[in-house]
Amino acid sequence: MARKYDKELLQKLKEKETVMDYHGVQVLVKNLPDCDEKGAMDPRLYADMKKQLRILGFMPKGLLKMDTSEKGLANLRTMFNGIKSVPCVEKKIHIEHASVEAEDGYQIPVRIYRSESTKEHRPVLYYIHGGGFFGGSPDVVEESVKMFVEKTDLCAVSVDYRLAPENPYPVGHKDCYQVLKWICSNADTLHVNPEQVFVAGDSAGGNLTQYCTTRSWEDGKHLVKGQLLLYPTLNMAGIKDEYFNPGMEQFEMAPKQKRGLSKMIGMFGGMTTGLKPILGTDEVNNDYLNPYTRDASQNPPTFLTVGEHDFLKIETLGYGVKLHNAGVDTRIVLYKGFGHAFFDNTGVYPQCEDCIEEMGKFIFSHCG
Numbered sequence: 001m002a003r004k005y006d007k008e009l010l011q012k013l014k015e016k017e018t019v020m021d022y023h024g025v026q027v028l029v030k031n032l033p034d035c036d037e038k039g040a041m042d043p044r045l046y047a048d049m050k051k052q053l054r055i056l057g058f059m060p061k062g063l064l065k066m067d068t069s070e071k072g073l074a075n076l077r078t079m080f081n082g083i084k085s086v087p088c089v090e091k092k093i094h095i096e097h098a099s100v101e102a103e104d105g106y107q108i109p110v111r112i113y114r115s116e117s118t119k120e121h122r123p124v125l126y127y128i129h130g131g132g133f134f135g136g137s138p139d140v141v142e143e144s145v146k147m148f149v150e151k152t153d154l155c156a157v158s159v160d161y162r163l164a165p166e167n168p169y170p171v172g173h174k175d176c177y178q179v180l181k182w183i184c185s186n187a188d189t190l191h192v193n194p195e196q197v198f199v200a201g202d203s204a205g206g207n208l209t210q211y212c213t214t215r216s217w218e219d220g221k222h223l224v225k226g227q228l229l230l231y232p233t234l235n236m237a238g239i240k241d242e243y244f245n246p247g248m249e250q251f252e253m254a255p256k257q258k259r260g261l262s263k264m265i266g267m268f269g270g271m272t273t274g275l276k277p278i279l280g281t282d283e284v285n286n287d288y289l290n291p292y293t294r295d296a297s298q299n300p301p302t303f304l305t306v307g308e309h310d311f312l313k314i315e316t317l318g319y320g321v322k323l324h325n326a327g328v329d330t331r332i333v334l335y336k337g338f339g340h341a342f343f344d345n346t347g348v349y350p351q352c353e354d355c356i357e358e359m360g361k362f363i364f365s366h367c368g
Helices: 008-013 043-058 070-080 136-153 173-184 204-219 253-275 313-325 350-365
Strands: 020-021 025-030 093-101 109-117 122-128 155-159 191-204 227-229 302-307 329-336
Touching: 008 093, 008 122, 008 313, 008 350, 020 313, 025 253, 025 313, 025 350, 043 093, 043 253, 093 136, 093 173, 109 136, 109 173, 122 136, 122 204, 122 350, 136 155, 136 350, 173 191, 191 204, 204 350, 227 350, 302 313, 329 350
Parallel strands: 025 329, 122 155, 122 191, 191 227, 227 302, 302 329
Antiparallel strands: 020 025, 093 109, 109 155
16 A cells, blocks of 8 residues: 655655754754644644544543543553554565563563565664553554664564553563563574664653663663654653643644644643553652653663654653753654654654654664
8 A cells, every 4th residue: 555645745854854952952853844834733634633623622621531441441442552554665574473471471472573685683673562551552553663674674573561451560561671681682583683772662662661771771781772762651740840841832833723732732641640540550750650750861872752742742852851961862853743643654644754764863873
């Protein structure tokens, strides 16, 4: 199936990119390729979400709260587990299914991706899907991972970690770290370089990625060459500081879209605090669920990306500043006109493909 956009838009994204200063840190801004209105949604995204935004605009705030009942969770999982990408990867990608034994004996499913031209003993991408810790799957991001392999000729591994609330925190976190250790200890079998393991994840997967990195240096192993955090969940406790003081005034929105967009940002922003009962813990202000407040100096080179209208934008940019100030090699990319979870839309929006290319550039820039 062909992309839903002209590939010329991909080139225009690069031609129109700019750099902005954010608290002394450079942020690469990916402006809309075919729209110059400030605060406007990407025209393709707006066309897909126009009806939803209109409904949200007229809904009272009380109805926008996260429903954590059994039925509510089932509905959210249906939404989070939907496949939005379209098949557009042209190169043959081989997918091998394997399992990794968890600490409690559970067999954690993993998928290993290679192209016919993947070279041995090169870097490897370990990708952790998002979904609020209770939803999502490797299926949701599979086309995106395949496109990454197609564009880089690198090996990639994805994990189907156990989800809450059936498996409360920290089960899923430990699963992800166990797979990281497995990748490194089986590098010869996987034909990858154990010194060049890059971990990436989106949303909750970004939190799980940071957990893997943190546990790695806590254990004195330093297994992660670099981490790629895509609109990550980093400040679940909502701790405010000079870089994180969220408010609608920090989101530029086109007038005709402002009502629906503001409701959407507020709705998803409230979901973070609603995760406590799902995770099975009230202690979200710890080093792992709330890495935003932890000393950042031991982190490896870090890539961060987020959308202009993402409810996680403020903490993502703030974390980037903290990493930079701690001496960490940090790259931040901001996509104008987008909200949350654009990485799940390979073949639908050119920004997803561009993000995959930026991820590849980041990895190769740190591999000598």
